[in-house]
Amino acid sequence: QVQLVESGGGLVQAGGSLRLSCVASGSIFSINAMGWYRQGTGKQREFVAQITSGGRTNYAESVKGRFTISRDNTNTVNLQMNSLKPEDTAVYYCNAVSTRYSWGQGTQVTVSS
Secondary structure, three states, rough: EEEEEEOOOOEEEEOOOEEOOOOOOOOHHHHHHHEEEEEEOOOOEEEEEEOOOOOOOEEOOOOOEEEEEEEEEEEEEEEOOOOHHHOOOOEEEEEEEEOOOEEEEEEEEEEOO
């Protein structure tokens, strides 16, 4: 079983930057990929970015060129968010794929116009 804890959310003006981090614990060597999803108020949760254990990355079209996902080591994944827009406002959830999907508790990102 994998446990995930996110950090780094907050309030930022449009055009600003934030960096989210997620630390995994538990059965970390079973993780095949880690990533980020987000859910805005009244919206469905949507995919943001993912990085595999081999380092391959994948991004949602809406964040390509602005967000960068990276891994520090086996159990930490980061999301560097630049040129933030008000529509990026959401709760951001860390995700890990192993024998099952695991989720963090979420961290709020608010971008003011």
